[in-house]
Amino acid sequence: MLKAKNLNIYYGRKIAIKNASFTITPGEIVGLIGPNGAGKTTIMKTLLGLTKFTGSITFDGQKITASSHRVLAKVGALIENPAIYPFLSGKENLALYSQDKDDLNQLVNRLGMASYIDRPAKSYSIGMKQKLGIALALLNHPELVILDEPMNGLDVEATILIRKIIHDYAANGTAFLISSHVLSELQKVMTSVIILNHQEIVMDVPIDKFKSIRATHYRLKTVNNERTRELFSTNDLPFEYQEDAFIIEIQDIGQAEQLLYQHQILLTELSPVRKTFEQAIVNVLEKKREAE
Incomplete structure (x- = not known):
């Protein structure tokens, strides 16, 4: 048209x-x-x-x-x-x-x-x-x-x-x-x-x-978030704590699950975190500025 x-x-x-x-x-x-x-x-x-x-x-x-x-x-x-x-x-x-x-x-x-x-x-x-x-x-x-x-x-x-x-x-x-x-x-x-x-x-x-943007992080909750926080910190596993949940990079999720299994801590939530549309737009603009 x-x-x-x-x-x-x-x-x-x-x-x-x-x-x-x-x-x-x-x-x-x-x-x-x-x-x-x-x-x-x-x-x-x-x-x-x-x-x-x-x-x-x-x-x-x-x-x-x-x-x-x-x-x-x-x-x-x-x-x-x-x-x-x-x-x-x-x-x-x-x-x-x-x-x-x-x-x-x-x-x-x-x-x-x-x-x-x-x-x-x-x-x-x-x-x-x-x-x-x-x-x-x-x-x-x-x-x-x-x-x-x-x-x-x-x-x-x-x-x-x-x-x-x-x-x-x-x-x-x-x-x-x-x-x-x-x-x-x-x-x-x-x-x-x-x-x-x-x-x-x-x-x-x-x-x-x-x-169709892929998830880059996972949101994770357990039956004992305080014990989980101690466990992740002791084992140098990077995380952020937001709204009573752990935000973990996708490449570290295997290590997180293994630690929780070894210490018999049950998961109550594990879900992918995708960028919002606004975040995706900001990333496009930032990449353009970096390339200039």
């Missing part, structure tokens, strides 16, 4: 994105991750034809340039803050761009905005404005939706609702490019991840690659 090749984006003489290439296919939910200043919002604006660049971007085979915005009819976007007219009602804001009245009404109901949609947008809370911005991005059955920090200002119930809507739209072929600092939420929806660091793409992989 969308193909970006060798993108270089500049702000004056300063480079914002270096030689970035990636693709987005129908129904794919791509998470765009990186530290502040890495260039996430810049890439999103560029895909909408809002910044100048070198390289190429094509959407459904049609080239995107900073002077050609015809592709926007097939793309919905929420970049930074919702672009709404404060003195118009929420419904009037939506009607400015809507091509399908039924689609508009369905979005209002599905997003739970019916009780306030006829009020002036200036009276909305941050969460209400965010929902309106998401509704604007989803109008007219877009083929691609670009969302920058979509969960900002949303409560738990609204966050779960937006997550379900994203899944439903993707199941019908809509692709998403989503940037968020709330990695735990992003992990629940995305099917692939692009990691940016120092204005470059350092990883572009399916999310399943992170789900």
Whole structure:
């Protein structure tokens, strides 16, 4: 659906994105991750034809340039803050761009905005404005939706609702490019991840690659944790003690089990400890910095 090749984006003489290439296919939910200043919002604006660049971007085979915005009819976007007219009602804001009245009404109901949609947008809370911005991005059955920090200002119930809507739209072929600092939420929806660091793409992989990360430690409990602590210390077995359990590196688990067996101490828990998604992302960025 969308193909970006060798993108270089500049702000004056300063480079914002270096030689970035990636693709987005129908129904794919791509998470765009990186530290502040890495260039996430810049890439999103560029895909909408809002910044100048070198390289190429094509959407459904049609080239995107900073002077050609015809592709926007097939793309919905929420970049930074919702672009709404404060003195118009929420419904009037939506009607400015809507091509399908039924689609508009369905979005209002599905997003739970019916009780306030006829009020002036200036009276909305941050969460209400965010929902309106998401509704604007989803109008007219877009083929691609670009969302920058979509969960900002949303409560738990609204966050779960937006997550379900994203899944439903993707199941019908809509692709998403989503940037968020709330990695735990992003992990629940995305099917692939692009990691940016120092204005470059350092990883572009399916999310399943992170789900299959092998355990590096084991969590261990026994019927006598105090005696176990003494035993491990006496035998110079490295461990950490967290939340009434021992954290032991995977290569040392055999020695730990042998010691416990020899001293007739029964195990009550032995489970692998895998890195969280956040830890895995941090490790990717740290390895990139070490290589530089």
